[in-house]
Amino acid sequence: MPGGHAHHTPAGPLSGVRVLDLTTMVMGPYSTQIMADMGADVIKVESPAGDNTRYISVGPEPGMGGVFVNVNRGKRSVVLDLRSAGGAAVLRELVVRSDVFIHSMRAKAIARLGFDYAAVAALNPSIVYTNCYGYGRRGPDADLTAYDDTIQAECGLPSAQERLTGEVGYVGTIMADKVAGMTALYATLLALFHRERTGEGQEVEVAMFETMASFMLVEHANGAMFSPPLGPAAYPRAVTPDRRPYRTRDGHLSVLVYNDKQWTAFVEAVKPPWAGEHFATLERRARRIDEVYALLGETFRERTTREWLDLLRSLDIPAAPVRTLDELFDNPHLNEAGFFETVDTPNGPVRFPGMPAWFSRTPGRVAGPAPRLGAHTQHVLDELGIT
Incomplete structure (x- = not known):
């Protein structure tokens, strides 16, 4: 039919x-x-x-x-x-x-x-x-x-x-x-x-x-779940204004340098002048997440998207180019x-x-x-x- x-x-x-x-x-x-x-x-x-x-x-x-x-x-x-x-x-x-x-x-x-x-x-x-x-x-x-x-x-x-x-x-x-x-x-x-x-x-x-x-409340319930509340309902990393794809020298790139192993590998390879003990652990970075994102944003402007992708993927740090919807139809992996x-x-x-x-x-x-x-x-x- x-x-x-x-x-x-x-x-x-x-x-x-x-x-x-x-x-x-x-x-x-x-x-x-x-x-x-x-x-x-x-x-x-x-x-x-x-x-x-x-x-x-x-x-x-x-x-x-x-x-x-x-x-x-x-x-x-x-x-x-x-x-x-x-x-x-x-x-x-x-x-x-x-x-x-x-x-x-x-x-x-x-x-x-x-x-x-x-x-x-x-x-x-x-x-x-x-x-x-x-x-x-x-x-x-x-x-x-x-x-x-x-x-x-x-x-x-x-x-x-x-x-x-x-x-x-x-x-x-x-x-x-x-x-x-x-x-x-x-x-x-x-x-x-x-x-x-x-x-x-x-x-x-x-x-x-x-x-x-x-x-929405999977992560955003956060401190508001407890009695008495330990903080507002929001997961800070997800809603910080600096959480967005980073601008590179020639485009944009999504990167998440998240756990301590990834962070250490990134710092050793890139040697950003602002890195130090105050950012050395996930707990410390989580408390200063706005500052971490802002500093990373400055650093990623220094190289091209391709240069960053090659480096970050060699370090097993999650990174991806920012694609358009139309590009999904030509995605090599898919x-x-x-x-x-x-x-x-x-x-x-x-x-x-x-x-x-x-x-x-x-x-x-x-x-x-x-x-x-x-x-x-x-x-x-x-x-x-x-x-």
């Missing part, structure tokens, strides 16, 4: 798992895209208008924008009007035959359609039912609309950026959507693991705000490692970023092209025996 069928027989660790995907935008679709790449049969249930991400970026034809094509690759698209009796009846048939039900509607909206957890579990008690929310249901903000920008603001990212750059700002990627999507993935798989051992299905809830609060996978689609070949995880026995791979809107509706109805 045009624009739809996967380009291989799934052999990944989720082969044989059927996922009913009622998510839109990025958080949920990113989660289910990984499931598809890992071998799951992902049926993307769309409204007649389609997922909004079909239309938000450039693409080879209307409704096939790049963001949509990437996070919905290898899925089967079925158009159902869930407000109609017929559409709801088809979805109920699919529920009975599925392992996972995942959606990104607000709690009241999915309940109005008759597909909250209680209703779905009544049809299929062993199903894993994952809610993807902006805010968790147990808090006062449960009914608020949420997008990546607003969740970045809620979780402190723009504030942390202000300490780095002097201005409040978002980070240059939709981090909240993607981190929450990965969290929804692992939460769903944990529930599937429990079902595999016990036969019990269950309801799972993943909220963007709670996910990003947890994500290309030699086979990271990109080219898939034939009705619109010509598409070079997808591939799976970042490797499995010796059940390898995943790009599951196939993204589906045109409703490309598999008839095929799925035929599977269900519905005309």
Whole structure:
């Protein structure tokens, strides 16, 4: 069927798992895209208008924008009007035959359609039912609309950026959507693991705000975790204004001279005049991290990027050139490692970023092209025996 069928027989660790995907935008679709790449049969249930991400970026034809094509690759698209009796009846048939039900509607909206957890579990008690929310249901903000920008603001990212750059700002990627999507993935798989051992299905809830609060506080909780607090909530090294790629004689370079072995090797090789016992240990450097970064910044201006890379890598000190996004597609390491996978689609070949995880026995791979809107509706109805 045009624009739809996967380009291989799934052999990944989720082969044989059927996922009913009622998510839109990025958080949920990113989660289910990984499931598809890992071998799951992902049926993307769309409204007649389609997922909004079909239309938000450039693409080879209307409704096939790049963001949509990437996070919905290898899925089967079925158009159902869930407000109609017929559409709801088809979805109920699919529920009975599925392992996972995942959606990104607000709690009241999915309940109005008759597909909250209680209703779905009544049809299929062993199903894993994952809610993807902006805010968790147990808090006062449960009914608020949420997008990546607003969740970045809620979780402190723009504030942390202000300490780095002097201005409040978002980070240059939709981090909240993607981190929450990965969290929804692992939460769903944990529930599937429990079902595999016990036969019990269950309801799972993943909220963007709670996910990003947890994500940000991994290191930034710092002294604020203790009672009484031992300091403010911030990891100083991560938010010092001098933490940025260093300017070299001819460009920029990312370097982290971090542990004591690296520091000693750097000082012995470069012999900066400002080095001394006051910076000799990681603990001492951590207490004066602003000063350390500023002094390193002055030193790295003295040589070219290539000269520094050759020296630092010979000392086993982490260093990398500052690359553009476009350069990722020509990166020698990624290309030699086979990271990109080219898939034939009705619109010509598409070079997808591939799976970042490797499995010796059940390898995943790009599951196939993204589906045109409703490309598999008839095929799925035929599977269900519905005309």
